[in-house]
Structure formats: structure tokens, C-alpha cells
Amino acid sequence: MKEHSGRHKVIGIVCAGLHDTGAQNAMLAIIKEAEARGYKVIVFTNFTYYHIEYTPAEVNIFKLIGKPVLDGLILMPETIKSTDVWEMVLADAKATGLPFVCVDRDVPDCVSITFDYGGAFEQVMRHMVEVHKPKRINFIGGMENNSFSDERLNVFKKVLADNGLDFDPERFGYGDFWETPTLEVLDKFYTSGQEPPDAILCVNDTEAMTTCNYLRKKGIDVPRDVIVNGFDGIEEEKYTFPRLTTAEIDLDGMSDKTLDLLEQLMSGEQVTERLTVIPYTLRISQSCGCKPIEEGEKVNKLLDLFVNRKDLERHERRMFEYCAHTESLDSYDQLAKLLPFFCECPTWCCIETDLLHDDDDDKEQEDYLTTGTVASAVADARKVSGADTAHDPDMTMVAHCRNKGNEQFEDTYVFDVPIRHDEILPDLDSVFDDYGALLIAPMSYQGNSMGYMAAAMDSEGFNFLFTQRIISNTNQIFETLKTKIRLQKAYAKVADMHMRDPMTGIYNRRGFYMRMAELTESGTTSFSLFSVDLDRLKYINDTFGHYAGDKAIIMAADIVHRAAGQGAVCARFGGDEFIVVIPDGEDAVRYIDRVNEEAEAVNASGKEPFRIGVSIGRADLRITDRENIDTAMKAADEKMYECKRRHHAERR
Secondary structure: OOOOOOOOOEEEEEOOOOOOHHHHHHHHHHHHHHHHOOOEEEEEOOOOOOOOOOOHHHHHHHHHHHOOOOOEEEEOHHHOOOHHHHHHHHHHHHHHOOOEEEEOOOOOOOOEEEEOHHHHHHHHHHHHHHHOOOOOEEEEEOOOOOHHHHHHHHHHHHHHHHOOOOOOHHHEEEOOOOHHHHHHHHHHHHHOOOOOOOEEEEOOHHHHHHHHHHHHHOOOOOOOOOEEEOOEOOHHHHHOOOOOEEEEEOHHHHHHHHHHHHHHHHOOOOOOOOEEEEOEEEEOOOOOOOOOOOHHHHHHHHHHHHHHHHHHHHHHHHHHHHHHOHHHOOOHHHHHHHHHHOOOOOEEEEEEHHHHOOOOHHHHHHHHOOOHHHHHHHHHHHHHHOOOHHHOOOEEEEEEEOOEOOEOOOOOEOOOEEEOOOOOOOOHHHHHHHOOEEEEEEEEEOOEEEEEEEEEOOOOOOOHHHHHHHHHHHHHHHHHHHHHHHHHHHHHHHHHHOOEOOOOOOEOHHHHHHHHHHHHHHOOOEEEEEEEEEOOHHHHHHHHOHHHHHHHHHHHHHHHHHHHOOOOEEEEOOOOEEEEEEEOOHHHHOHHHHHHHHHHHHHHOOOOOOOOOEEEEEEEEEOOOHHHHHHHHHHHHHHHHHHHHHHHHHHO
């Protein structure tokens, strides 16, 4: 079994489709029991709806179970609506070496818990058929070629046969377990020309609630005119009228048994019964007429529904406000500072490090300055600064929002914290000192993995829908912001290309004057101006060819640029002519010496058949306007030509 060094025992739950309240309730029951036994819980999940393909981001979230922070796993395969994804999850769970239990499906060769769907559904069918004895029974099934649907259809046929009734295909249709197909089946029932049913039996609560609403709109009373049943006992059913006769999972029994089995596996004990079947509880209520509909109960439920709806509207307005800030954002740091104002529970936002770096900022400089010495210097600088991407962390925590409900802590703060390869959150033990359960859900960028958000599930402000909304909106805002940043960089690069000499990468004449204007505006006015000319370019061209001449120009540009240091302005004004402007100070005093030293170092390497030599003239410059710059350039040129004449005389 895999061990980790944390001070808390942590159980991971793997499930999907948390828009589904059935999955939510099962998972929450497991969390409640796990916390009662002293465990912390991490839920790895996504919000994918039925009939929708999983994105790479939604698949990758399950890969986090490989992090060495867990002591055991609980898998909920029935929530994962993709055979390929489920097989991946199962293989990864086995690869971790962690003990695990599968809930809601009998997984071969694995310790599993299932529910007695068939037995419980038969109880509901027998109650509807044998107690109420309807004459015209219509049935809405689930999905065609689905094991749960087929089982419930067969149970219905069996109960009919046991009561001497025939199955009528004209009174049957597949509702696919959800609203729209159920409405199509109901339309078929009431336009077929058959005598209307006095019972409509459904395979789940969603179909039953849809049926009750449909009948109400047609002026058909439930249960006086038609009796209806549900199955599953979902959360939304609490707000329907009439309340459904249905069956509910024994969540307490399921969660208790799940933890019992997992603890046995974690302790190394042998589990004698690989498969455990948990019963459902039959709940007789109003939709079949067995219980009266009380007006007071209806009013209370409507008030609860009204309060929930107002809270949903409030949060939707908050999300509109969040998205409205998109245009004003110019950096990821600004997004990280904005996010805490819209999270309503403690939240951690973790983004893949590579996505926070839009094209290496150093690459432009490497492209411009192509000699080996410059390339080496840039590489060394990146290593020193920790920017060597080969060693970058996979993830960076960009924000930690310590909010609670609609409140925001005064010490809500923003991070830029690297996450180690073996972490899910930095200092997870400290997080679990304050919270018992975390939900980890994927963030996506153009469908691919962007990272994940973690939310404290046992905090006052936690809400599944609100969490889904903040993740979805943050994805969209990040994508828009990233596009904006890339466009800004592209525009800046195009503008910079017009200011750069294409051969050497340093400024051209236009770029030089624009940069000098910027320096003037910054308030710096006292400079030394150097006119630099490459010696013997004609000789190099004539003797070694124009390719060698071009290389000599590039090497000279590298030397004058590198010797100038930061804050200098270097430009190529002609074929072999350069202008360098350095703020007055030590860099300016020693500039000519540094250039000569750099040139001698290059020549001493013996890598080229020619030698690099330069002539340099200096003039003092106080910037007031372009005319003053041109005057200083003329003065520096005169001294440069004096230097060139001396070099020529020395060679003779």
C-alpha cells in the first residue's frame, strides 16, 4: 500500500456528473460517515452531463488519484458515463496500489457495493398495480439497451403477468430517464386515440415529476384521475406536488458498509464477501393517493423553493458581474486578485504553469542576438532565475480565496505558489486542519486541461451549482484574457520589428529615435553617446566573402550591445556603423575598454578567419530635442574617424 507523510488519513472519492443530485447525495453520505470516523476526504469529479463527450480536462482530473496523498479510494463507476474513461480510472486505481471499493456497480474482481434496484422497483410496481388496481396502465421506461432500464421493464412485465395483465406495447415508451424524451412519450400516449390511462408508471423520479407537470397543464388531476410513481428519491422531488410514491437508497446503510469494507482493506484484512447489496426503502406518498395533500405542507415547500430560487438569482447576478470585469483585465495577476470577490466558499485556483507564460519573454532576445556568447548568457540567466522550463512545476496556485458564504475575510489573499509534483495543494495538512472535505473539479482552456479548482465542501458557502458556475466563468474569463494578452504581445512584437534591424536585432534608426524620445519623457537627460564603426569590413568582404562580412557585423553588434549593459540604447545606423547611448556613470566611463576587451576575447578564440576591430568616438549628450542628439552624433563621429585613422596608421 502507498504511504504518504501527511498527518491526516485521507480518502479519495472518484465520481462524475455532480449536476445529478442522486450522485451528490450518495457522495455526501459517504463524506459524512468518513468524517465521523476521523478521515479527511478529497472528491475528484466533473460536471459533465449525460450524452456529452468528456473533454481532456474532465478526463485528466481523475489522474490526480496518482498523487501520493491518499490512503484509500472509493470509486463510483455508475456516475462515469464513458466506458473508456471508467476503464482508465479503474486501471489507474489499481496502479496506485491503494485499497479501493466500488459503489453502485459490481466490478469484476473488485470489492463492490450495489443496490437492490430490481427488488425495490418490484415493491413499487406491486404497490401501484396490486394495491390500487388500475385498469389502463401506461409505462415510461428508461434508455433502450440499458441494463437498469431493461431490468425495470422486465420487473414491470413480471408484475403484470403475476396479476393476469398483458403488456401493451402501445402503452409503453422510452423516456431516457429525463425530461424531454418523457414529454415526447406523454404526447404519444395522449394523441394515440387510445382510452387515456388511469396509471402512468415511471422508472425514476425525473420522469414522474415531468409526468405530473404535464398532466397538471392538461387539467388532469394526480392522483384522482391518474396515479403516478417515481423511483430514486432525488432531492428535487421534495418540492413537487403531489409528493411521489417512490423508493430511496438507504444512504446511511450504504455509507456505513462502504467505510467498513474500505477500513478492512486499509488494515490488510481479507474481505470475505466481495459483493454487498444494499436495499432500497419504499416510500408511499401522495402521487398514488395513499397520503393526502396538505395545503400547509405545500405552502412551506413553496417558501423553501422561493428562497432557493432567490439565492440562485442572486448568484447568477454575481456571475454576470464577475464576467463584466473581463474587459478591464490585462494580466493573470489581476484575475487572481478579482477571483476572491466572487467565490463564496474557501477556494483554491490551480493553473498549469505553462499556461501562465505566454511565449518565453527571453526568446525574442535570443532570436535577435544569435551569437553563441549571448545565447549562453541568456541560458545561464534563466537557470539562475529558476526559469528553466525543464524544471518548472506542473501547477501553480494562483489564488486562495478564504471566503465564507457572502462574507470575505480581510486577509483574503492572492498567491503565486508552485505546486510540487507530489502535491494537490501546497501544505495540504494545514488545509485539512481547517476543513474536512475538498471537491476538486477541472478547469479547461479550449477543451484541454487548464488546471483545477478546489473548494471546501464543509464550509457554509459551499454549493454544487455555485461551484460549477465559478469554474465555468473563470474558464471563459481566462481564455478571453489569454487571447487578449497574446494579441497585445503580437502587436508589440510587430511594432518592435519595425524598430529593429533585422540582421542584428538591435534598434534601427527609427527605433533609436523613438527610444531616445521615451528616455527624454522619463526625465533622464544626461548621457554619453558613442559612435562605433567596424574596422576593415571591405577587407573581410573581399577576402572571405559577404557571408563572413555579415557575420562580422552581427558579432560587432553583439559586442557593442553586450558591453553597454542595461539601460543603454544600441542601434545600427548603416552597414557597419553603430550608435550607443549610455546614461552617465561608471558604465559610460569604461565602455570603450569593455568593447575592446570583448573584441579581444572573441579574436582569441580563433573561431573565425578574420579579426574583429572597432573604432569608437565619444561625445557628451544632454537630450532636449532631436537636433541636440544629431549634434552629439556628429561630434562622436569626428572622434570615431580620428580613432579609425589611428588604427589604419598602426596597421601600416
